[in-house]
Amino acid sequence: MSLVLANCNLIDCVTEGVRPNSTVTVDNGRILSVRTGGESAPPDGATSDEIIDLAGAYLLPGLWDVHIHPEYPNPPGTTVPQLTAWFGQNLMRGLTEAGVTSVRCAGAGHFMDVAWKRAFEDPSGPAGPTVYACGHFLTTTGGHFLTSGHALECDGPYGFVEAIRNQIKNGVDHIKLNLSGGIMGPFWDRHLDSFLLPQEIEAAFTLCHQRSIPVMAHATNPVAVKAAILLGANSVEHGYDMDEDCITGFLEYGTWYVPTLGITHLTPSQADNEWERSYCERKALAPDLVRRAEAAVDQHRSWFQTALEAGVKMALGSDVLPLRDSALLExxxxxxDGATPWQALTAATRNAAELCGVGSDVGTLEPGKRADMIAVAANPLNDIQNLRQLQVVFKNGRLVADHRF
Incomplete structure (x- = not known):
């Protein structure tokens, strides 16, 4: 069955700008045609029940968040079924309330992400985003973010090898390796410290390359970032502190950078709009974590700006919750921090799809692409916050949310 979206302002995330008076036709979940200019009448033969008049709304690809986790921390006594249900609800609300049509997980205990990936892939199942799953993230004993419930502690080359093989057996799409500490952790978990021994890192990357599975590398200091790039990571997450050799490495090796600005930027003293203030109030970070975030923010911002100016390949991931807010906050x-709305928007659509290896299938509005689309009331290229004026969400060409009335 065909679906015709008439009378829209098209932002295809291919060519910068808006294409007014556009009509997009969808058939069997894929974009069949895009017509622009002149009358925005639907194609000949389309029946009225197949036509949605968007009345000048801005149609663009669905948003992505390529660094997510399930909820944490959790109340004492919370069960795995409860956690799994909450994660699914979070994913579904991200789709219908914010237009996040695809996500890449950065760590989920009990393979919750694999479970929901399979549920959403079932045509008879619930509507949810496309999920790229990683299962647990792999760290060392005394490693990063152990309190999250999503970490798996490994030691020695064969400890990592065994864990990676088990992750693959359980159906993950990529492997998340934590090469260093972070902002949000106890005294032993600091972002300037690297955790893995050289032989551990090399064994992990060797096996991932042998099995042709991408590596998502948590790397937060120059040593860890350069190790991840040189060993062939698909992406580097965070990069709070880097150096010029890191930037050179990104460009030389074509490694993706996912900066997750929210981790250092979203503190009460830095919040300067209603959405950021609301997030900080709900999050209620401990004073020590606020100090650690703010101590790192200037370097983080500076290296983000340097990477952006240098032309490093970058995609948008938030590392914050819930998904109905995460990508919009990021x-x-x-x-x-200096990106244009176009740079930010393409990072959350086209670039994110390319990072996940599916840029030829989704992430832009072109004939043949999967019809993951959203429409908003005002132009996000004028103000990125206009993405909050969500009107409709389409997943695989199916209308899954309508906020127009």
Whole structure:
């Protein structure tokens, strides 16, 4: 069955700008045609029940968040079924309330992400985003973010090898390796410290390359970032502190950078709009974690700006919750730190799809692409916050949310 979206302002995330008076036709979940200019009448033969008049709304690809986790921390006594249900609800609300049509997980205990990936792939199942799953993230004993419930502690080359093989057996799409510490952790978990021994890192990367599975590398200091790039990571997450050799490495090796600005930027003293203030109030970070975030923010911002100016390949991931807010908050931070709305928007659509290896299938509005689309009331290229004026969401060409009335 065909679906015709008439009378829209098209942002295809291929060519910068808006294409007014556009009509997009979808058939069997894929974009069949895009017509622009002149009358925005639907194609000949289309029946009225197959036509949605978008009345000048801005149609663009669905948003991505390529660094997510399930909820944490959790109340004492919370069960795995409860956690799994909450994660699914979070994913579904991200789709219908924010237009996040695809996500890449950065760590989920009990393979919750694999479970929901399979549920959403079932045509008879619930509507949810496309999920790229990683299962647990792999760290060392005394490693990063152990309190999350999503970490798996490994030691020695064969400890990592065994864990990676088990992850693959359980159906993950990529492997998340934590090469260093972070902002949000106890005294032993600091972002300037690297955790893995050389032989552990090399064994892990060797096996991942042998099995042709991408590596998502948590790397937060120059030593860890350069190790991840040189060993062939698909992406580097965070990069709070880097150096010029890191930037050179990104460009030389074509490694993706996912900066997750929210981790250092979203503190009460830095929040300067209603959405950021609301997030900080709900999050209620401990004073020590606020100090650690703010101590790192200037370097983080500077290296984000340097990478952006240098032309490093970058995609948008938030590392914050819930998904109905995460990508929107991160998009705002990108623009606040100097990205144009176009750069931020393509990072959350086209670039994110390319990072996940599916850029030829989704992430832009072109004939033949999967019809993951959203429409908003006002132009996000004028103000990125206009993405919050969500009107409709389409997943695989199916209308899954309508906020127009």
């Amino acid at each position: 998009l705002g931070l990108w623009v606040k």
